Each structure stands twice: as C-alpha cells, then as structure tokens.
Amino acid sequence: MAGRRGWGGRPPDNDEEASRRIVAAAVDLIGRTGSEISIADVAESLGVIRQTVYRYFPSADALMKAAAIASVDGFLDRLTQHVSGIEDAVDAMTEGVVYTLTEVRRTPHLGILLTGSYSNAHPDGLTSEEARTFGMTMVRRFDVDWEHYGYDDASLRELVEYVLRTMQSFFISPGNPPRGDDDLRQYLRRWMGAAIIAQMQPSANI
Numbered sequence: 157m158a159g160r161r162g163w164g165g166r167p168p169d170n171d172e173e174a175s176r177r178i179v180a181a182a183v184d185l186i187g188r189t190g191s192e193i194s195i196a197d198v199a200e201s202l203g204v205i206r207q208t209v210y211r212y213f214p215s216a217d218a219l220m221k222a223a224a225i226a227s228v229d230g231f232l233d234r235l236t237q238h239v240s241g242i243e244d245a246v247d248a249m250t251e252g253v254v255y256t257l258t259e260v261r262r263t264p265h266l267g268i269l270l271t272g273s274y275s276n277a278h279p280d281g282l283t284s285e286e287a288r289t290f291g292m293t294m295v296r297r298f299d300v301d302w303e304h305y306g307y308d309d310a311s312l313r314e315l316v317e318y319v320l321r322t323m324q325s326f327f328i329s330p331g332n333p334p335r336g337d338d339d340l341r342q343y344l345r346r347w348m349g350a351a352i353i354a355q356m357q358p359s360a361n362i
Contacts (some may be wrong), residue, residue, distance in 0.1 A: 162204035176224075177202065181193055182223040186263060195219065197285045224266055228290060231259060231266060236297045245305050246349035248298040249319060250341050253348070256294075257326055258337070270361070291316035306355040315352065 168174040181201045185193050199206045213219040238255050242248040260266045
C-alpha cells in the first residue's frame with residue numbers, strides 16, 4: 157500500500173501498527189527537542205511523506221493529542237513517586253500542580269491535556285473527557301484520604317475541574333515575571349488550599 161512506503165525499510169503490517177509507530181515517533185521527537193513538532197517532522201523521522209501521516213492523523217493537534225495520551229502513564233508514575241507519602245490534601249495537591257506545570261513546560265504534548273492544543277488556540281480543552289480523566293487518575297493516586305476531607309466522587313470531580321482550570325491559567329499566562337516554585341507553592345497553599353478544605357466545612361454544601 158502506498159501509504160506504508162518508507163518506514164526505514166520496515167513497513168508496518170497493518171494500520172494499527174502504523175498509527176502506533178507514528179505516535180511513538182512523535183513522543184520521541186518531543187522528548188528530544190522539548191518543543192512542539194509538525195507533521196513534516198514526524199514524517200521525516202519515519203522516512204515517509206506527509207500524506208502518509210495525515211492518513212492517520214488529520215492535523216498536528218490530533219497527533220499531539222495522541223502523543224499526550226501515550227505519555228500519560230509514564231508521567232503519572234513519576235508524579236505518584238513525587239507526592240508519595242504526602243497525606244495532607246493541600247500539600248499533595250500543591251505539589252501535584254507545581255510538578256505538573258514543570259513537566260508541561262518541558263514536554264508540550266502534556267500541555268494539550270490542559271489546553272486542547274499545543275498552540276494554546278483552544279483553551280476549552282480542560283473540559284474534555286481526556287483532561288478530566290487525567291485529573292481524576294492523578295488525584296486518586298495521591299496518598300490522601302479524600303473521604304476524610306468530605307469528598308465523594310462527584311465533589312472530587314468538581315475539585316479536579318477547579319484544579320485543571322487553575323493549572324491551565326498558569327500554563328497559558330504564568331505571569332511577568334513568572335513565580336518561582338517556592339512562591340507558587342505559597343500562593344497555591346493560600347488560595348487553592350482554602351478551596352480544597354472548604355469541602356470539610358458544613359457551609360460548603362449549602
């Protein structure tokens with residue numbers, strides 16, 4: 157098939173393999189360059205023409221989204237290790253947000269989970285199912301007893317939405333000059349922390 161020519165002399169056996177190899181190439185390129193990539197970049201790395209990549213991914217955004225999803229498990233493993241042993245909800249969420257923002261700056265394909273586009277052109281991406289699932293998976297890995305803080309599944313999903321919106325705002329507009337990690341931690345503990353513990357207060361459900 158014409159769409160499978162090239163591939164470094166090893167054409168894929170089927171469309172599923174072709175798609176996996178394209179995504180793997182994108183993840184590798186982003187990891188090595190630390191910047192956004194184009195369809196042409198990925199095609200060149202695979203030894204195929206751009207039309208071959210377009211067959212599986214209609215746009216660079218679609219490919220970056222696939223790269224982000226493919227990278228989530230590794231990121232979550234690193235995040236889990238970073239916050240391991242932190243049982244305080246405010247401290248755990250603060251560290252989670254600071255760590256995530258740092259990782260997003262290093263790997264733009266993770267940024268798409270917060271913005272919907274590596275070009276920041278679609279700021280409503282945080283409402284996507286992928287972003288919410290990512291957020292819920294993230295907080296469920298914390299060593300935090302969320303029920304102790306008054307959270308059931310529905311309220312925890314609301315908290316995840318709030319945190320995603322907070323992270324997105326810092327990702328899109330980090331400030332001038334941007335806060336350092338210590339200043340950001342202090343800011344988040346004061347303001348985001350108040351929102352987190354509000355669920356324990358009787359008035360929170362009024």
